Amino acid sequence: MSSAATRRVRLLYFAWVREKIGCPEESVELPVSVATVADLVAWLKDRGPQYGDAFARPQVVRAALDRVHVKPSAPLGAAQEIAFFPPVTGG
């Protein structure tokens, strides 16, 4: 059970972000004080060296909230699925 001070979210990682972190997705209990994408990156960087490595240059890591691109300043709001990935290279 999550307490009032945390909420459970699903984190997804792609391409070299996934490789550096070492897993494609995980479920985490997020403190409600983690309010924006940039806050979440800072919170993740404290979780271990693999996160520090993946977010060593946070400006090159992109994010999506519930499958929509967002900027680092975006509030997490009620997003259930938060994805981190390098700049896209399709086409």
Added chain:
Amino acid sequence: MSVRVQTEDFDVAAETEKLLGSRTDVGAVVTFTGRVRGSDEGREIAALTLEHYPDMTEAEMARIEGEAQARWSLQASLVVHRVGELKAGENIVLVITAAAHRQAAFEAAGFLMDYLKTRAPFWKKETTSAGESGWVDAREQDDTAAKRWT
């Protein structure tokens, strides 16, 4: 109007026929095919492996197609993007735009490709003929190309 992600190859003529059939109101059709280039900045490329964000990819492609429809008077459009391992010379992406006149079809096809390259959640990993592999970096010129539409 549709978008699709698939591992298998596509047939440009068959896709065009399926999209347009016997319509007589279409005066201009632009088809663009992106292929795996066998070299990049001096490296010999044997294959690309395309990863994507399955739950987001088609939604983002549909948003991009919707923007193209809002900007140009398109009669039909199709975007097909392949994923998985693709060898040099294989097809990666297909864009078809159909309109009454050529300008809308040309411009919308350019817009769709520029936005696919900068917004659709795909990532390429290249394998060289020497067997080395690495993630392809995003190119500044793709961002510059996309900005011409804003």
